C-alpha cells in the first residue's frame with residue numbers, strides 16, 4: 001500500500017505541502033481507494049436523481065464545448081460512473097462535444113485515473129463526442145477558465161479541510177470528537193469553533209472559485225459525508241483508529257507530542273453548515289448561487305449490511321478497516337516521524353485496528369450520513 005510509483009511518491013508517502021490549500025496528499029493509491037469505496041458510491045447513488053436534474057438543466061450554447069468537472073475524483077472509478085450518468089441525460093440535449101474534467105490534488109494517483117478513463121486504449125464513455133482530461137490542483141483554487149464549466153460536481157471530498165486551523169488536537173484525532181458511545185477522548189469548545197469556522201471558509205472559497213468557472217446558469221452539485229441531529233459519519237470509525245494509535249502511544253512507539261500534533265483534518269458538516277454560505281448575507285459567497293435543492297440523508301453501508309446478513313466477522317473487520325485506511329493512511333503516515341520504520345508502524349496500526357474491532361465489534365458501530373445541495377450560478 002505504501003510502495004512508490006514509477007512517477008514518484010504515491011499519495012500515502014508524498015509530503016503534504018502547507019501552501020497547497022490541502023491537508024492530505026490523497027487517498028491510498030494503486031487501485032486501493034477504488035477497491036474500497038463502494039460505500040462512497042452508495043452515498044453518490046442516493047443523489048443521482050439530483051445529478052439527473054442538473055444534467056437536464058445546464059444552459060446550452062450554439063458552438064464550442066460543453067464541460068463537466070468533478071472535483072476530488074481520486075482514482076476515478078466513482079467519478080467515471082458519475083460522468084456516465086450525467087452524459088446519459090446531457091448527450092441527447094446537444095450535438096456539441098463534451099469534455100469531462102476529473103480533478104484532484106497533484107499528489108493524487110492520476111495513473112490509475114487515466115487507466116480508468118481509457119481502458120483498452122478507448123474512452124470509457126464510448127462516444128466519439130466525449131473527451132476527458134485531468135487537472136491537478138486544490139478544489140479551493142480556481143482550476144478552470146472563467147465561465148467555461150456547465151456542470152460541476154464534488155462527492156465525498158469537501159469535508160477535507162484546506163488547512164489545519166489548530167496546530168495540535170491533544171485529546172482526539174478528529175475535529176468532531178469521539179462518539180457518545182465510545183467517548184474515548186475530547187475536543188474543546190474552542191477547538192470545535194476553530195474547525196467549524198475553517199469548514200465554513202472552505203465552503204465559501206469553494207463556491208467563490210466555482211462561481212468564476214461556471215457559465216451563468218451552470219449547475220453545481222455539492223455532496224459530502226457529514227452529520228445529522230443523531231449521528232455523524234465519523235462515529236465508530238475514528239474511535240477505532242484513535243484506540244489503535246493510542247496503544248502505540250502507551251507503548252512509547254509514538255510519543256505524546258506526535259499524537260497531539262496528529263489529527264485527520266476532516267470535518268463532518270450538518271446541512272445548515274453546507275447551505276449557510278449560499279443563503280446567508282454578508283459572506284463572500286453570498287448571492288453567487290441560487291439554492292435549488294438541499295438534503296441530508298443516510299445510506300446503507302455495504303460491509304455493515306453484509307455482516308448483518310452473514311455474521312462473517314473476519315470479512316467485516318477487513319472491509320471496515322480497508323475502507324477507512326483508504327482515506328486516512330496518507331495523513332497518518334505524514335504525521336509520524338519519517339524514519340525507515342514508519343511504513344511498518346503504519347501497517348501495525350491498521351493491523352491493531354483490525355484486532356481491536358474483532359475483539360469488540362459492538363463498540364465501533366458505523367453509519368454513513370451525507371449532506372448535499374444543488375446550486376445554479378446566478379447570471
Ligand SMILES: C[S@@+](CC[C@H](N)C(=O)[O-])C[C@H]1O[C@@H](n2cnc3c(N)ncnc32)[C@H](O)[C@@H]1O
Nearest residue numbers: 022026040072074078105138139155156157160
Ligand atoms: C473520499 S475521496 C472521494 C473520491 C470520489 N469523489 C468518491 O466519492 O468516491 C476524497 C477526495 O478528495 C480529494 N481532496 C482532498 N482535499 C482536496 C483538495 N483540497 N482539493 C482537491 N481534492 C481534494 C482527495 O485527494 C480524495 O481523492
